[in-house]
Amino acid sequence: MAKQKIEVKGTEILVFSKEKEDYISLTDIARYKDSERSDYILQNWMRNRSTLEFIGLWEQLHNPDFNSIEFDGFKNESGSNSFSMTPKR
Template sequence: MAKTKKINVQGVDIILYEDNEHDFISLTDIARHKDPENTDTIVQNWMRNRNTIELLGFWETIYNPGFKPLEFEGFRKKAGLNSFVMTPKRWIEKTNAIGIVSKSGRYGGTFAPFQKSTTKSIPIDKRKPDTKNNYQVTSEFC
């Protein structure tokens, strides 16, 4: 049975959706932080990006034995073009994807895989330029 819970990131509530195999984070809630009235457009624009399509295809190749790689290749070739349009529903239907979940209803939206951290602290790189504009990286935990 699927479970949902909320996390708060920088004052924004984001739904986490858990099923038996994977954890998902709400892309709709993340997009709502950017523009509350056009979340669907933000998600669609994100899905038009070639890097996004390649990431989704890579994830599906690893975790989804029913993934349709030929459909993916067609999308990958068109991704990034001005004429390319991608929606979560189209991605799911055409590629047999399981890594993007589209749910309707009160706690609905578009969800993507989410990897929970197993540590309590998240390392953050603090970059400090030297005199030649080279950066030395030190790791700090928040």
């Protein structure tokens, strides 16, 4: 997996390349918004229903071990005030 950094608006963003596919670090992008609380930026972004639907679609296409039944539970909860999602969940 090749790693390189690009600079965007004065912030270094890590880019991974694997099998002709590029992946960009969302954590690095969140650090641009708030360098001390990037985890909260990601958590708030991930609780958005549209974001969760996009992640689910990407996982269905690219992850043969994707657990769609478990994901449906997360998706059904998304958008409610009590719902939270983290990168580790």
